[in-house]
Amino acid sequence: MREHVELTGRGNGVERESAVPPFRRMRRLRRTEALRRLVRETSLSVDDFIYPLFITDGASIRAPIASMPGQSQISVDQLPVELDELRALGIRAVLLFGIPATKDAAASGAYDPAGVIPRAVRQIKRHDPDTLVITDVCACEYTDHGHCGVLVDGDVDNDRTLPLLARTAVSHAAAGADIVAPSDMMDGRVATIRQALDAAGYPTTPILSYAAKYASAYYGPFREAAESAPAFGDRRSHQMDPANVREALTEISIDLDEGADFIIIKPALAYLDVVAAARARFDVPILVYNVSGEYAMVKAAGQLGWIDERRVVLESLLAMKRAGAGRIITYHAKEAARWLAEEQSLARTGHHTRDSLMARSNP
Ligand code: PBG
Ligand code: ZN
Numbered sequence: 001m002r003e004h005v006e007l008t009g010r011g012n013g014v015e016r017e018s019a020v021p022p023f024r025r026m027r028r029l030r031r032t033e034a035l036r037r038l039v040r041e042t043s044l045s046v047d048d049f050i051y052p053l054f055i056t057d058g059a060s061i062r063a064p065i066a067s068m069p070g071q072s073q074i075s076v077d078q079l080p081v082e083l084d085e086l087r088a089l090g091i092r093a094v095l096l097f098g099i100p101a102t103k104d105a106a107a108s109g110a111y112d113p114a115g116v117i118p119r120a121v122r123q124i125k126r127h128d129p130d131t132l133v134i135t136d137v138c139a140c141e142y143t144d145h146g147h148c149g150v151l152v153d154g155d156v157d158n159d160r161t162l163p164l165l166a167r168t169a170v171s172h173a174a175a176g177a178d179i180v181a182p183s184d185m186m187d188g189r190v191a192t193i194r195q196a197l198d199a200a201g202y203p204t205t206p207i208l209s210y211a212a213k214y215a216s217a218y219y220g221p222f223r224e225a226a227e228s229a230p231a232f233g234d235r236r237s238h239q240m241d242p243a244n245v246r247e248a249l250t251e252i253s254i255d256l257d258e259g260a261d262f263i264i265i266k267p268a269l270a271y272l273d274v275v276a277a278a279r280a281r282f283d284v285p286i287l288v289y290n291v292s293g294e295y296a297m298v299k300a301a302g303q304l305g306w307i308d309e310r311r312v313v314l315e316s317l318l319a320m321k322r323a324g325a326g327r328i329i330t331y332h333a334k335e336a337a338r339w340l341a342e343e344q345s346l347a348r349t350g351h352h353t354r355d356s357l358m359a360r361s362n363p
Pocket of ligand 2: 139140147148184
């Protein structure tokens with residue numbers, strides 16, 4: 001005798017009927033989109049997105065990146081077109097990576113005041129001064145061996161790399177970068193960069209530190225995009241071991257002590273526990289980097305028709321926010337911005353009402 005039982009609500013969430021045990025009806029607040037919207041804890045907005053750009057030396061270049069469908073290397077002269085598109089979509093922040101014309105062991109292209117990143121920053125600031133420009137500070141795109149600093153005996157030498165990073169950061173600030181973001185994972189780099197920026201007359205340029213950056217296989221497609229794969233070995237002597245979370249909290253606290261204004265945790269999806277732990281412990285803004293490999297997997301499965309790409313992307317980005325990320329660096333930014341705009345206009349044109357009517361007529 002347990003087919004359909006009418007239960008009477010008393011408003012306290014717990015109800016009684018002789019045939020069934022007392023239980024709470026969580027479904028009440030999920031019944032219509034209007035109700036779900038009312039009790040939603042986390043939201044996604046175009047303001048959450050920072051869009052990475054790969055800037056290559058040369059002119060009239062727009063070279064698609066095979067392992068990152070929809071992404072391209074672009075030359076400095078193509079930036080105005082790109083910025084207009086981003087602006088129309090409401091994306092107001094970019095993160096720049098540079099691919100220099102020539103690479104050498106000293107990464108001299110990284111700190112060249114006339115290098116690809118300073119030229120890109122100037123171009124952006126000329127075209128659209130309100131677009132926020134963050135520059136990635138690392139040597140791996142500029143070294144002929146693809147490592148993130150100066151090599152001594154086959155490993156990146158920490159202390160010899162520090163001045164190189166400081167010069168690079170200063171060259172970006174001098175060109176007008178709003179924020180510099182060191183991604184090298186050398187010890188002491190935040191303190192060194194802060195000191196150099198202050199000494200060069202840029203005390204107001206913030207440092208966004210990739211404080212917890214893991215030695216991750218998810219960077220694979222990026223290394224094709226930035227032409228920065230190490231010629232031998234890997235980055236495990238400086239990037240973090242994926243097994244560790246307490247160590248990430250130590251890294252973050254050291255970077256903040258050294259003067260980082262805010263931090264990035266990277267990659268995103270496989271490291272949301274790190275984001276949640278950092279959010280609970282520190283009060284600075286936390287960004288996540290939804291990296292190239294995460295993007296490539298979703299794109300590939302989407303192209304094969306194995307997943308609903310739109311829903312998977314929006315769900316993943318929302319999960320990053322839920323875990324505690326304030327903002328998200330993501331290659332999905334343009335598409336996600338379009339989808340969010342579509343959803344908003346659907347909500348305005350009465351999509352809610354239809355939804356609740358359907359729920360009522362079809363209990
Ligand atoms: C440079 C850098 C990397 C990424 C951001 N900055 C690559 C690396 O450390 O090898 C990865 C970003 C991505 O995968 O999207 N140090
Ligand atoms: Zn690097």
